[in-house]
Amino acid sequence: MAEFDQLKEQAAQVRRDIVRLVYNCQSGHPGGSLGCVEYFVALYGKIMKHKAKPFKMDGKGQDLFFLSNGHISPVWYSVLARNGYFDVQELNTFRKLNSRLQGHPATHEGLPGIRIASGSLGQGMSAAIGAALGKRLDGDKRRVFCLCGDGELQEGQCWEAMMFAAHHKVDNLIVTVDWNGQQIDGSNDDVISLGNLPAKWKAFGWDVLVLEQGNNLEAVAAMLQRARRRTGKGKPVVILMKTEMGHGVDFMAGTHKWHGKAPNQEQYESAMNQLPVTSLGDF
Amino acid sequence: MNINDITSSGSRATREGFGQGLLEAGGQNPKVVGLTADLLESLQMQHFKKEFPERFFQVGIAEANMIGIAAGLATAGKIPFTGTFANFSTGRVYDQIRQSVAYSHKNVKICASHAGLTLGEDGATHQILEDIGMMRMLPGMVVINPCDYNQTKAATLAIAEYYGPVYLRFGRPAWPIFTPENQKFKIGKALQLSTGKDVTIFATGHLVWTSVEAAKQLATQGVSCEVINIHTIKPLDNEAILDSVSKTRAVVVAEEHQRNGGLGESIANLLAHKLPVPVEFVAVNDSFGESGKPLELLEKYGLSSNDVANAARRVLERKKV
Ligand SMILES: Cc1ncc(C[n+]2csc(CCOP(=O)(O)OP(=O)(O)O)c2C)c(N)n1
Ligand SMILES: [Mg+2]
Numbered sequence: 275m276a277e278f279d280q281l282k283e284q285a286a287q288v289r290r291d292i293v294r295l296v297y298n299c300q301s302g303h304p305g306g307s308l309g310c311v312e313y314f315v316a317l318y319g320k321i322m323k324h325k326a327k328p329f330k331m332d333g334k335g336q337d338l339f340f341l342s343n344g345h346i347s348p349v350w351y352s353v354l355a356r357n358g359y360f361d362v363q364e365l366n367t368f369r370k371l372n373s374r375l376q377g378h379p380a381t382h383e384g385l386p387g388i389r390i391a392s393g394s395l396g397q398g399m400s401a402a403i404g405a406a407l408g409k410r411l412d413g414d415k416r417r418v419f420c421l422c423g424d425g426e427l428q429e430g431q432c433w434e435a436m437m438f439a440a441h442h443k444v445d446n447l448i449v450t451v452d453w454n455g456q457q458i459d460g461s462n463d464d465v466i467s468l469g470n471l472p473a474k475w476k477a478f479g480w481d482v483l484v485l486e487q488g489n490n491l492e493a494v495a496a497m498l499q500r501a502r503r504r505t506g507k508g509k510p511v512v513i514l515m516k517t518e519m520g521h522g523v524d525f526m527a528g529t530h531k532w533h534g535k536a537p538n539q540e541q542y543e544s545a546m547n548q549l550p551v552t553s554l555g556d557f
Numbered sequence: 558m559n560i561n562d563i564t565s566s567g568s569r570a571t572r573e574g575f576g577q578g579l580l581e582a583g584g585q586n587p588k589v590v591g592l593t594a595d596l597l598e599s600l601q602m603q604h605f606k607k608e609f610p611e612r613f614f615q616v617g618i619a620e621a622n623m624i625g626i627a628a629g630l631a632t633a634g635k636i637p638f639t640g641t642f643a644n645f646s647t648g649r650v651y652d653q654i655r656q657s658v659a660y661s662h663k664n665v666k667i668c669a670s671h672a673g674l675t676l677g678e679d680g681a682t683h684q685i686l687e688d689i690g691m692m693r694m695l696p697g698m699v700v701i702n703p704c705d706y707n708q709t710k711a712a713t714l715a716i717a718e719y720y721g722p723v724y725l726r727f728g729r730p731a732w733p734i735f736t737p738e739n740q741k742f743k744i745g746k747a748l749q750l751s752t753g754k755d756v757t758i759f760a761t762g763h764l765v766w767t768s769v770e771a772a773k774q775l776a777t778q779g780v781s782c783e784v785i786n787i788h789t790i791k792p793l794d795n796e797a798i799l800d801s802v803s804k805t806r807a808v809v810v811a812e813e814h815q816r817n818g819g820l821g822e823s824i825a826n827l828l829a830h831k832l833p834v835p836v837e838f839v840a841v842n843d844s845f846g847e848s849g850k851p852l853e854l855l856e857k858y859g860l861s862s863n864d865v866a867n868a869a870r871r872v873l874e875r876k877k878v
Contacts, residue, residue, distance in 0.1 A: 301678040344682065369678040371849035371857065377680035382845060393682030394644060395618055425595060428617035459597045459615065466617025 277320070282491055284356055285315045287554040289522045291352035291365060293545045294556060296536040299369035302377065305532040306423065307349035309454050309517035312488065314353040316495040317419060321502070326358040329386035337416045338405055340390065342398020343423035343452065344378040345534065351375050354387040356554070365557040396429025398422060399449060403439050406447040417505055420449045425457030428466050433478070439510040440479025448501045449512045453488070454519040456530040471514055481509040488517035523548055560751040560772045560784065565733035571763075572670040572727050574706035576601025578713025579638055579668075583609045586636065589717055592627055593640045594620045599729075600640035600670050620645045621653045624665070628657035631664045636717055639665065643672035643726055644685035651691055658722045659695040666716050667692075671729045672702075673813035674841070674858055675763055675851035684846035690818020692724040693791045699744060700791040702726040702812075702820075704765035705734045708788060711742035719744055726762065728813075730851045733766045736786075747794035749801070753783035756869045756876075757801045760811040761787045761820050764839070764860065768811050771865035780869060790820050795827055802832055807876040809868045811839035813860060835875035837868035 288311050296302035318324065322337035330336075341350055348368070355362045360374070367373035374385040378393025390401050402420035409416060422432065439447060451471070459465050468474075475482045481504050487493040494515070501511045519533070520526030523545045537545055583589045583605050590612045591605045597615070606613040616623040620641055627637035639646070646669035647654070658665045669688065676684050692700045699721060703709040709727050716723045736748075750765075751772060760768035765786045772782035783801050787794070802808055808828065810821035821838040828834060841858050855861050 299678060369680070369848045371847070371853045373848060375848075376682075377678045377848040378682040380681060382681065383847075391682055393680070394649065425618050428595075428619045430619060430621060457618065458595045458599075459593075465595055465615055466619070 278492060281315050281319045283552050283554065284319060285311050285491060286550050287552040288315060288349060288352045288356065290546065290549045290552070290556055292348040293523065293537065293542065293549065295348040295352065295365060295368045297542045298366065300536045301369055302348055302536060303345040303534045304348065304536070305456070305519040305526060305530070306343065306346040306452060306454065308523060308526060309489065309519045309521050310346055310349050310421065310452055311521070312491045312494045313421065313450060313515065314349050316491060316498055318353050318357045320495050321498045322419065323416060326386065329359060331389060333389070334412065334414060335416060338389065338418045340398050340402040340405065340418070340420040341379060341392055342420060343395065343426050344392030347377065347379050350379065355557070359387040360385065362557045395423065395426045396431040399432055399435040402447060402449065403435055403444050406444050409446055417502060418447050420447065422449060422451050423457070424451055424453045424455065424462055424468060425465065427451065427468060436475070436478040436480065443508050444510050445505055445508050447510045448498070448505060449510065451512065451514050452517055453514050454517045456519045456533065458530065458533050460530055475512050475514070479509065481507070481511045483511065483513045485513055485515045488515040489521045558749065558752045560769065560776055560782065563735055563750055563769050565735045565766070568731040568733045569706040570729060570731050571703060571706055571709040572601050572729060574703070574709030575668060575670070575713050575725070575727055576604050578710035580604040580608060582714050582717035583612065586717055588634060588636045590614070590630055590635045590637050591640065592616055592623050592637060594618055594623050594645065596641050599642070600668065602640050621650045624650045624653040625657055627665045628661065628663045637665050638668050640668045640670070642683060643669035643688050644683055647688040647691050647724070648685060655695060659698050662697055663722060664720050666723045666725060668725045670727055672726045673728060673763065674846045674854040674860065675728050675730050675813065677729065677851050677854065678848045680848040681845040686815045686841050686846065687818060688726060689790055689812070689814045689820065693823065697722060698791065699723040699789070700726070701744065701789050702762040703788045704762060704786055705732060705736050707734055707738050707740060708736045708742065711740045712788065715742035715744055728763055732763055735766060735769065745789045745792045745794055747797035748786040748788065749797070750784040750786055751782060753781035753805065755781045755805060756807040756809060756872055757783045757785060757805045758809045758811060758865065758869065759785050759787050759798065759820065759824055761790060763813050764811040767855070767860065767862045768865050770862035771869065774862065774866050775869055780873065782869060787820055790823060793823055793827065798824060798827060799832055802828065802834055806834045807872045808834060808836040809839060809865060809872055810836065811860070811865050814840055816840035816842050835872050837872040839865050839868050
């Protein structure tokens with residue numbers, strides 16, 4: 275459990291990082307980022323076998339991660355930095371001119387940890403499938419992880435990817451859906467209902483796991499381990515992970531309103547007062 | 558028409574002009590319908606939705622589907638206005654536009670916000686600089702990039718009255734307003750902002766204001782510029798362009814777009830055939846953008862008023878030889 279204590283401390287720090295990241299540049303996406311903290315911290319801290327330095331694009335012999343909903347770059351950048359991919363101080367450059375930390379993740383400036391650009395939605399699962407096929411061709415037994423948004427699933431390309439992965443038995447792939455029920459213009463149900471999501475994934479030929487507690491670190495880690503055990507059995511695996519958008523900051527929690535908005539000074543101070551200081555320290 | 562008579566009165570985003578224009582177009586014509594792909598307020602379509610809820614369709618994050626549905630609505634005699642970011646309005650759905658809208662000549666208005674570098678912090682994934690090129694290549698597509706709030710509003714009203722596919726491009730940031738309120742917008746008619754004899758500056762979109770600033774700077778150094786607002790990139794106002802250039806015989810083209818495929822290429826094409834003169838291009842030179850503040854980005858990528866003025870100086874040197 276000592277390990278979880280450390281990861282929990284990291285999760286607390288990542289929440290502070292997210293709020294500071296978007297506050298500093300007065301733009302960016304805190305809501306989805308805060309909701310996915312436990313996923314990222316568990317994935318990089320406990321689940322994936324990965325190497326920060328030197329960062330290798332082909333990731334041979336390592337587990338790989340692809341972020342399809344690229345707008346939640348704040349949580350990814352914070353977790354990459356806290357896992358040694360680059361200096362934590364570099365978080366100060368987020369969304370500013372001449373930075374490697376672009377608004378949406380990019381390879382163009384050479385930021386370690388990123389293997390493909392994302393931001394235009396609906397494309398990441400396809401890329402993850404391609405990387406998984408590459409591992410299969412190379413006899414590499416490591417796994418490929420991918421995170422998508424739930425609103426993002428409204429893009430047709432996601433369903434093309436789902437059909438392909440089932441048809442080609444891409445069973446070294448674990449996709450997770452950030453099932454926060456929200457997107458820009460409101461709840462998924464207000465915008466375009468996703469209907470019975472587990473049934474849809476099942477009908478598309480996936481092994482479907484539902485996680486109710488996407489903001490509980492132990493639960494997320496246990497579910498990711500369970501998902502890993504279900505790989506290699508002829509089906510791609512998906513975790514439909516229920517999270518709370520904006521989790522950890524009361525006025526951001528549970529609403530689409532903080533999808534892509536930066537707090538003003540007063541809101542920033544209120545948020546920082548709610549988020550405990552950690553021994554890791556702010557960037 | 559003296560360049561120094563052009564002054565701005567406040568600033569507002571061009572996308573707000575679109576939102577107001579769409580609201581008014583909806584009031585004028587019950588055939589006008591609106592669609593968005595989960596970007597209602599970014600496109601400022603909330604006013605139209607509130608007033609005409611039964612004529613508004615939320616498509617979700619599914620731009621290809623939105624273009625197809627709009628084309629279908631057009632077959633039923635409706636006048637659909639689709640709204641999303643410029644990248645997702647063009648590159649994302651190019652073949653849907655090509656087959657269902659352009660080739661089928663459907664009366665769809667593809668309305669695109671957050672075009673170009675001035676989108677700012679979201680960075681290169683969202684900063685499309687190729688959209689004018691893609692859209693102007695499509696046979697029969699009208700391509701419009703108005704310069705300020707008032708003109709975007711007027712253009713929105715005008716395209717509702719025009720039958721045929723239109724690409725209307727506008728932007729995210731607040732930008733100086735310097736064209737008249739309640740102007741009548743004529744598709745395909747270039748607007749001369751100043752008379753001059755040394756060089757013609759053709760500009761479109763946000764860079765029209767930038768060019769006005771450049772021309773003012775040049776005027777203090779005795780260089781007289783004819784600034785012409787090419788709000789309609791296609792069809793191009795060949796006559797107005799040739800009229801001005803036959804007088805100045807030196808050209809600068811300024812746009813918030815790639816040099817490849819943009820307005821500059823269109824004008825250079827015309828001049829190569831009819832009136833070869835030196836041309837300088839103020840545009841992004843074959844690179845992607847990045848995150849940053851709008852004005853910082855225009856500066857870094859060579860699209861500031863100083864860059865327009867320097868281009869004018871260069872072209873004047875070339876004119877001498
Ligand atoms: C192709 C495309 N269309 C539209 C957008 C604009 N956009 C960015 S995030 C977003 C909503 C995404 O919803 P979801 O995947 O549920 O993410 P969440 O809001 O929960 O973080 C939209 C519409 C985009 N980035 N890409
Ligand atoms: Mg969501």
